[in-house]
Amino acid sequence: MSSQAEEPKRAAASRPILFFDIDNCLYPRSTKVHDLMADLIDKYFATHLGLSDQEAFRLHKEYYQNYGLAIEGLVRHHQIDPLDYNAKVDDALPLEGIIKRNPELRKLLEDIDTSKVKLWLLTNAYVTHGRRVVKLLGIDDLFEGLTYCDYSQMPIICKPHKDMYAKAMKEAGVERPEDCFFVDDSYGNVVGAKKLGWASVHLVEEGLPVPRTPASEYQIRHLEELRNIFPQFFKSSNEA
Known part of the structure; x- marks a missing residue:
């Protein structure tokens, strides 16, 4: 490919x-990959932006709705390294045991x-x-x-x-x-x-x-x- x-x-x-x-x-969707990814994204928001779990969840949802991807908001507003984000979210998913x-x-x-x-x-x-x-x-x-x-x-x-x-x-x-x-x-x-x-x-x-x-x-x-x-x-x- x-x-x-x-x-x-x-x-x-x-x-x-x-x-x-x-x-x-x-x-x-029943594989719950989306749920696992959402949890990792929330954790990333909380850790890297110093947010409470509740505020991390809220901001994640806001950026997803506004931009289509949470990472877009992170890069736009917080100068987050997108490849670091990818390594700690998408690439960190235990897909081999799920898919x-x-x-x-x-x-x-x-x-x-x-x-x-x-x-x-x-x-x-x-x-x-x-x-x-x-x-x-x-x-x-x-x-x-x-x-x-x-x-x-x-x-x-x-x-x-x-x-x-x-x-x-x-x-x-x-x-x-x-x-x-x-x-x-x-x-x-x-x-x-x-x-x-x-x-x-x-x-x-x-x-x-x-x-x-x-x-x-x-x-x-x-x-x-x-x-x-x-x-x-x-x-x-x-x-x-």
Whole structure:
């Protein structure tokens, strides 16, 4: 799998792109990775900013809501070293004991006809975390590239900012928004992509409340439903 740090794709794409978010999208929320990460972020706020646990929780939530990522607020307002943050939060997660290979997910992705669509990862995590997760899931070889939130670049750009989607298009080698297809569990990220003309799918995992106003035209409970939403991209559909 290539990445922006290696060989960004700059030529016009001959295939549309199917972008996948990673966290709470390629693996279920029930793994509690998000909860573990939130705890580490709260601890980072408390330790590095000298805050009480309650104030750390409040500020973490405020920065996430305002910027899409807690780290954006930390860098913007407190001059925190983002790579130190990454080492003590994302890279400190004990993922090896939590995220396992998923044969069903691999089968779903293998059933996609990559002569018709390019598979690409689009995450707000840093590159080390993104690569670690897809490797643990056993699907890292199925994607042609990874667009990630580069903590080493200022300002930090992440979904749902329009510049993050523009960055993904450039790196994946696609010029037209109508050639972009996107799956994410975040309501805001799906709304942001849809505004730019991407065909966006909101994954609302089974058991979670359905939003009163849908984020986009497509809302699913399971990734398997992509077979019905985008049948043109699946080998089995073509053969049938």
